[in-house]
Amino acid sequence: MxxxxxxxxxxxxxxxxxxxxxxxxxxxxxxxxxxxxxxxxxxxxxxSALARSLKVNHTRTFGMLLTTSTNPFFGEVVKGVERRCYQQGYNLILCNTEGDLDRMHDNLDTLLQKRVDGLLLMCSEMEGSVFDPFSRHQPVPTVVMDWGPVDFPSDKIQDNSHHGGYLATRHLIEQGHTRIGCLTGPLDKLPAQQRLSGFIQAMEEAGLEINKQWIASGNFECEGGELAFNEVFERGELPTALFVCNDMMAMGVINTANKKGIKVPEDLSIVGYDDIKLAKYITPSLTTIHQPKHRLGQQAVDTLLDKIHSKRATNTVIQLEPTLVVRDSVLNLNPTDTI
Known part of the structure; x- marks a missing residue:
């Protein structure tokens, strides 16, 4: 050679x-x-890319730590990250944490030993833990994405989950529903807390009762929706509508309700959250809250590049706004005018 x-x-x-x-x-x-x-x-x-990186002191490589999940939401965000890295001439090393804190630390050590130019963190298992990724390494520019450690001082890209929960619940109210429940994600996760708080705000503004019998928590996966819906079902009378705090859980609810002979939306209206690609292809197609997933990934890369090039010491928080996508899973209960 x-x-x-x-x-x-x-x-x-x-x-x-x-x-x-x-x-x-x-x-x-x-x-x-x-x-x-x-x-x-x-x-x-x-x-030699390695030799060149040693000389110029950068590798044109980013590392990303990601909580592994069957939720396509994460895959769609990663697609946005990878596309932006390619456009900017950067490589991406993706590490799955499998939801394990020890594995997360091992992956982080590996990325920093490989001298990545920056880090993207999207690991929900970091929440609530004392997190110092640079205790044994030289600090590198870092961006925490939605589902990352909340208290770690870095640039952050976040979804306005509170407003998304508010929009979902407000839509059900505008369609004439007054008996509304909420199936949340794990309430130790900030997005789940915020979506529930949005639900509560919309209900209180409308003067509607929040029935605790119609609130249950899942794990943001299909089986979590199934278990949470069964929990509400076993308590007695069902609401006419549910805000389910992500699309994967919503699909679990629709499947479970159908097995029980409960039709969506005729017997039970549902609004999901995330607007994953599958949401418009299930039956009925899912009314949901759209998160700009590709833009979340692209914005994270752009923010990391800005941090590197500007060498700014201050941290910034960028909030992406969700929107309502109306499909077929909500029944309008408002009386229609007749002649």
């Missing part, structure tokens, strides 16, 4: 001149540049 010294010897120039031609770090005459590039092609020379 040819080295930079071989290229320099073949072209009759110094190794530093070869480096300047390849990296465009200094003006080199056209004649010499042509000779160097001809030598590169003739010798089939491939520059």
């Amino acid at each position: 040819a080295t930079i010294k071989d290229v320099a010897k073949y072209a009759g120039v110094s190794t530093s001149t070869v480096s300047h031609v390849l990296n465009k770090t200094r003006f080199v005459s056209e004649d010499i540049s042509v000779r160097v590039m001809a030598a590169v092609e003739e010798l089939n020379y491939a520059p």
Whole structure:
């Protein structure tokens, strides 16, 4: 395998001149540049990314820690991250934490040992723990994404989950529903807390009773929706509508209700959260709260690049606003005008 010294010897120039031609770090005459590039092609020379990173002190690589989940929400966010990294000429090393704190720390050590230029954190297991990723490493620019550690001082990209919960519940109220329940995610997670608080605000503003018998928690997966719905079902009379705090749980609810002979939306209206791609293809298609997942991933990369290039010491919080997507899972109970 040819080295930079071989290229320099073949072209009759110094190794530093070869480096300047390849990296465009200094003006080199056209004649010499042509000779160097001809030598590169003739010798089939491939520059060492590792050697170059050691010299320029950056690797053009980002590391991302992600909580593994069957929820397509995470995959759609990662797609946005990967696309933006590619557009900006960066590589991405993705590490799944499997929801395990020890594995998260091991993955983090590996990423920092590989000298990534920056970190993207989307690990819900960090919440509530004392988190110092740089206790054994030199700090690197870091962006915490939605579902990341809340108290860690860094740039943050967040979904306005409170407003999303408010929008979902408000839609049910506007469709004439007054007996409304809420199936939340794990209430030790900030997004679940915020979506529930949005539900409560909308109910209180409308002067509607919040029946605790119609509130239950799941795990943001399909089986969590099934278990939470069964919990409410076994307590007695059902509400006419449920705000289910993510689409995966909502799909579990629809499936479980159907097995019990409960039709959606005729007997039970449902609003989900996330607007994953599957949401419009289930039956009935799911009314839900749209999160800009690709934009969340792209914005995280852009924020990390800004942190690197500007070398700013201050941290910023960017909040992305959710929107309501109306489909077929909510029945309008408002009386219609008749002639």
